[in-house]
Amino acid sequence: NAGVTQTPKFRILKIGQSMTLQCAQDMNHNYMYWYRQDPGMGLKLIYYSVGAGITDKGEVPNGYNVSRSTTEDFPLRLELAAPSQTSVYFCASSYTGGSYEQYFGPGTRLTVT
Amino acid sequence: GESVGLHLPTLSVQEGDNSIINCAYSNSASDYFIWYKQESGKGPQFIIDIRSNMDKRQGQRVTVLLNKTVKHLSLQIAATQPGDSAVYFCAENSGGSNYKLTFGKGTLLTVNP
Numbered sequence: 001n002a003g004v005t006q007t008p009k010f011r012i013l014k015i016g017q018s019m020t021l022q023c024a025q026d027m028n029h030n031y032m033y034w035y036r037q038d039p040g041m042g043l044k045l046i047y048y049s050v051g052a053g054i055t056d057k058g059e060v061p062n063g064y065n066v067s068r069s070t071t072e073d074f075p076l077r078l079e080l081a082a083p084s085q086t087s088v089y090f091c092a093s094s095y096t097g098g099s100y101e102q103y104f105g106p107g108t109r110l111t112v113t
Numbered sequence: 114g115e116s117v118g119l120h121l122p123t124l125s126v127q128e129g130d131n132s133i134i135n136c137a138y139s140n141s142a143s144d145y146f147i148w149y150k151q152e153s154g155k156g157p158q159f160i161i162d163i164r165s166n167m168d169k170r171q172g173q174r175v176t177v178l179l180n181k182t183v184k185h186l187s188l189q190i191a192a193t194q195p196g197d198s199a200v201y202f203c204a205e206n207s208g209g210s211n212y213k214l215t216f217g218k219g220t221l222l223t224v225n226p
Contacts, residue, residue, distance in 0.1 A: 004156075031212050033213075035216075040218070040219075041218055041219075042202055042216035042217050042218045042219055043157070043202070043204075043216040044216075045213065045214075045215075048212075048213065050212070058213075090156050090157070092156075094212060096212075099162060100145050100147070100162070100206055100212055100214070101147065101159050101162060102159075102214060103159075104149075104156035104157045104158070105156050106155060106156050107154075107155070107156050
């Protein structure tokens with residue numbers, strides 16, 4: 001299993017540009033999440049999904065959009081990038097039974113200038 | 114403010130010593146707690162978790178203690194090694210949604226050889 005994969009690893013955007021951060025998992029997990037991590041801070045939940053076709057806002061959703069057309073993929077869309085979106089973005093997934101452990105991807109480091 | 118916080122932002126220990134990382138939480142409805150380790154440039158990695166019906170759980174070289182009376186969580190690492198150097202996060206499931214986690218800011222553990 002590859003686990004949770006994210007692309008790209010690094011990206012620099014200009015203010016106002018858009019991009020999609022890709023996330024995929026091969027563990028057949030129903031739940032998937034997007035977090036952002038600012039320097040010296042913990043993880044803030046942006047959006048989450050409990051299954052294909054179902055998404056919901058987390059703590060900091062403004063400026064982002066998501067979709068979940070398959071169990072495996074959960075892309076995060078940034079529209080009109082702003083410097084405040086400079087951060088490291090982590091995707092995670094978890095399954096519905098037993099432990100609530102979330103499995104994390106390696107992250108995407110995004111800089112908006 | 115955040116419902117999950119840490120008493121010490123940094124901790125420096127000598128190799129071979131035991132380490133204790135503390136965490137306070139404020140949501141008495143939380144019934145699941147988890148510790149993650151994050152090495153530089155990587156995603157968070159699961160260490161150990163504990164449910165609210167327990168007050169102690171042990172893993173390999175790690176022990177988590179839960180004190181619900183004072184809403185306190187700690188992670189003990191025995192015989193700390195240089196490879197343990199990382200940021201450690203505690204997280205709780207709060208608000209009645211077991212699958213969503215709220216993360217603290219983290220503690221940077223540095224192990225000196």
